[in-house]
Amino acid sequence: MIRRRTLLAASAASLAAPAVVRAQAMKLSFYYPIAVGGPIPAIFDGYCKEFQAKTGVEVAPVYAGNYGETLTKAVTAIKGGNGPHLAVLLAAEMHSLQDLDILASLPDVGLDAEGEKWMAGFYPAFLANSRADGKLWSVPFQRSTSVMYYNKSAFAEAGLDPEKFPRTWAELQAAAVKLTRKDAAGRVTRWGVKMAADTGNAQWTFGGLANQVMHQLMNEAGTETYFNHPKAIEALAFWRGLASAGAAPEGVSNWGQLSPDFLEGNAAIIQHTTGNLTNLKTNAKFPFGIAGLPGKDGPRTVVGGGNIYFFKNANAAERKAALAFARFLAEPERAANWSMRTGYIATRPEAYETKVLKDYIAGFPAADVARGFLPVAVGELSTFENQKVYAALTNNVQACLNGAKTPAQAMADTQAEADRILKPYKKA
Amino acid sequence: MRRETVQGWLLILPALLLLVAFTHWPAATTLLDSFYATPKGSRPPRFVGLENYLDLLDDPVFWIALRNNAIYALWTIPASVILALVMALAVNTAIPGRALARMAYFTPTMLPMIAVANIWLFFFTPDYGLFDHVIGVFGGGRHNWLGDRDTALPAMIVVAVWKEAGFFMIFYLAALQAMPPDLKECAALEGSSRWNFFRRVTLPLLMPTTLFVLVNAVINAFRLVDHVVVMTHGGPDNATNLLLYYIYQAGFRFWDTALAATLTVVLLFLLGMLAWFQFGVLGKRVHYR
Numbered sequence: 001m002i003r004r005r006t007l008l009a010a011s012a013a014s015l016a017a018p019a020v021v022r023a024q025a026m027k028l029s030f031y032y033p034i035a036v037g038g039p040i041p042a043i044f045d046g047y048c049k050e051f052q053a054k055t056g057v058e059v060a061p062v063y064a065g066n067y068g069e070t071l072t073k074a075v076t077a078i079k080g081g082n083g084p085h086l087a088v089l090l091a092a093e094m095h096s097l098q099d100l101d102i103l104a105s106l107p108d109v110g111l112d113a114e115g116e117k118w119m120a121g122f123y124p125a126f127l128a129n130s131r132a133d134g135k136l137w138s139v140p141f142q143r144s145t146s147v148m149y150y151n152k153s154a155f156a157e158a159g160l161d162p163e164k165f166p167r168t169w170a171e172l173q174a175a176a177v178k179l180t181r182k183d184a185a186g187r188v189t190r191w192g193v194k195m196a197a198d199t200g201n202a203q204w205t206f207g208g209l210a211n212q213v214m215h216q217l218m219n220e221a222g223t224e225t226y227f228n229h230p231k232a233i234e235a236l237a238f239w240r241g242l243a244s245a246g247a248a249p250e251g252v253s254n255w256g257q258l259s260p261d262f263l264e265g266n267a268a269i270i271q272h273t274t275g276n277l278t279n280l281k282t283n284a285k286f287p288f289g290i291a292g293l294p295g296k297d298g299p300r301t302v303v304g305g306g307n308i309y310f311f312k313n314a315n316a317a318e319r320k321a322a323l324a325f326a327r328f329l330a331e332p333e334r335a336a337n338w339s340m341r342t343g344y345i346a347t348r349p350e351a352y353e354t355k356v357l358k359d360y361i362a363g364f365p366a367a368d369v370a371r372g373f374l375p376v377a378v379g380e381l382s383t384f385e386n387q388k389v390y391a392a393l394t395n396n397v398q399a400c401l402n403g404a405k406t407p408a409q410a411m412a413d414t415q416a417e418a419d420r421i422l423k424p425y426k427k428a
Numbered sequence: 429m430r431r432e433t434v435q436g437w438l439l440i441l442p443a444l445l446l447l448v449a450f451t452h453w454p455a456a457t458t459l460l461d462s463f464y465a466t467p468k469g470s471r472p473p474r475f476v477g478l479e480n481y482l483d484l485l486d487d488p489v490f491w492i493a494l495r496n497n498a499i500y501a502l503w504t505i506p507a508s509v510i511l512a513l514v515m516a517l518a519v520n521t522a523i524p525g526r527a528l529a530r531m532a533y534f535t536p537t538m539l540p541m542i543a544v545a546n547i548w549l550f551f552f553t554p555d556y557g558l559f560d561h562v563i564g565v566f567g568g569g570r571h572n573w574l575g576d577r578d579t580a581l582p583a584m585i586v587v588a589v590w591k592e593a594g595f596f597m598i599f600y601l602a603a604l605q606a607m608p609p610d611l612k613e614c615a616a617l618e619g620s621s622r623w624n625f626f627r628r629v630t631l632p633l634l635m636p637t638t639l640f641v642l643v644n645a646v647i648n649a650f651r652l653v654d655h656v657v658v659m660t661h662g663g664p665d666n667a668t669n670l671l672l673y674y675i676y677q678a679g680f681r682f683w684d685t686a687l688a689a690t691l692t693v694v695l696l697f698l699l700g701m702l703a704w705f706q707f708g709v710l711g712k713r714v715h716y717r
Contacts, residue, residue: 099468187570387681399577
């Protein structure tokens with residue numbers, strides 16, 4: 001008997017040993033984009049170390065540039081057979097990534113019934129770009145919304161109430177006209193409002209505007225777009241109208257230029273990401289406010305930022321570990337820490353129940369403004385061939401802002417181009 | 429086979445291997461890829477013959493990029509070469525602070541294009557950037573240099589000329605220094621005017637250098653797009669989209685490998701024709717000593 005038991009124990013040990021060794025040696029490659037300023041890599045390295053101490057799985061982050069560059073590098077590496085196991089990429093890239101046939105859906109990663117319940121705990125707006133074919137494909141992580149920053153001194157100077165930011169388009173335009181200041185020679189020294197229309201950002205600005213007239217630009221499957229719609233045209237006409245009214249500069253404003261413009265006092269209101277809050281807080285020499293975007297009739301905004309994706313090239317054990325890492329990052333204390341140190345919105349309500357975050361918000365209420373607008377936020381424009389559709393939209397928006405096309409013409413051209421791009425994806 | 433032949437082949441073998449591996453082989457596979465549709469996911473690429481090329485003819489962005497690139501080349505090549513020659517002539521004469529002037533002209537060449545683009549991004553900033561500031565002093569208005577369709581491409585051209593001229597100047601300067609001074613003394617004795625000397629002696633003697641510089645300028649007119657990436661991303665509305673940038677967009681933004689391969693073949697063909705023209709036609713008229 002003893003001998004038999006010893007034998008069993010020994011064989012069990014020898015069977016278990018490789019598994020233990022494997023688990024200890026497991027190393028996940030994680031591509032990660034740096035989209036805002038600040039010491040993000042240092043923060044992130046800390047999380048990875050904590051995770052390793054807890055589970056023995058080493059997560060090796062690869063800081064791969066901005067979102068676009070990270071996408072390029074991840075896809076190139078996967079096609080080359082040496083890709084990451086997981087990555088943070090734009091939430092809106094879901095359909096395109098699916099089309100490349102490199103994604104593992106959350107059920108494929110091993111999300112069970114309990115996991116499904118956990119997924120339901122995210123803010124719904126942050127899951128808007130995660131669903132396709134009746135499955136979930138990504139876990140929200142570094143998320144933001146589009147917000148407006150405004151110069152309170154300029155508001156006071158123009159005779160506006162600094163504590164009351166416009167809530168409708170009409171109010172915004174009226175305020176922006178008042179905020180625009182000219183010198184004796186007629187040169188504008190301060191613009192009322194600036195919104196980014198350069199490549200990579202025009203579609204985000206426009207996504208917000210479309211939601212402000214309650215218009216959805218695409219279907220959930222990502223195979224159809226609705227640009228050539230009176231409401232979409234109305235949204236573009238409003239954008240263009242800000243320049244015609246003299247409240248915004250003619251032509252295209254660059255995303256990267258908005259923060260310096262704001263800090264220089266060259267723009268009284270800018271539309272930007274919540275992720276920019278810490279930067280402006282550090283550098284602004286005047287009191288400034290943060291507010292949700294207005295809408296045609298009331299505030300409405302659009303979410304942005306990146307989700308965690310899992311890739312097919314990871315084996316079952318690696319996928320499981322990757323999912324565990326995603327859940328580790330979403331734990332309330334860590335999500336709260338992440339939000340405070342970066343300015344991103346914590347993706348789950350329970351993070352806002354933690355004491356640290358409550359205390360932080362009590363001392364810096366601006367940090368909690370964006371969250372209040374999540375109920376009126378929608379997902380980003382996201383289709384198959386996402387970048388091509390973005391390019392078509394961006395070119396036409398830019399042509400319209402340059403005065404080369406009417407809003408109706410620009411939207412009709414965008415729709416025609418998008419139809420051509422999406423033709424192969426239309427199911428008969 | 430003769431021994432010398434074997435030796436000859438052995439000597440060029442290393443260079444040949446590298447050339448084949450990194451130039452000819454990729455070019456050949458690109459040509460092959462241009463006959464196939466873009467593979468999607470696990471589906472294998474499908475042979476489509478010349479369809480990609482026909483699609484290209486219908487692609488408005490291709491024609492815009494081609495037109496932009498032609499304008500870009502027609503301005504940057506002559507402007508940078510002439511400016512380089514003028515600068516070289518200037519710093520070849522005995523002027524005070526000559527070393528400083530040479531260094532100043534050469535500085536743009538030493539800076540990486542990405543850094544240059546970021547500096548110029550500030551120059552072009554509307555309202556409070558360098559140019560608008562200077563123009564404002566003289567009572568001028570606001571210019572959205574990079575955000576306006578009419579000024580974006582000229583802005584790209586100015587940056588490219590600024591970046592390139594110093595590099596070409598070095599070649600002209602070297603050629604001018606190598607020119608024997610007795611020619612000048614001779615011409616002075618004959619009573620030839622300075623302009624006549626420049627036109628009849630200096631310029632013809634600089635022709636080999638000019639050909640070399642021209643070849644480089646032509647290549648750069650199609651190759652130098654780093655500042656487009658940093659400053660405009662090809663916008664607004666494709667106003668600064670150049671062929672190579674469009675290839676990058678197609679290949680790494682849209683993952684449309686068929687379009688990227690087809691564009692690459694077109695670009696290769698264009699460059700090949702230009703090289704043939706330069707070496708075959710211009711080259712024959714160059715006088716080598």
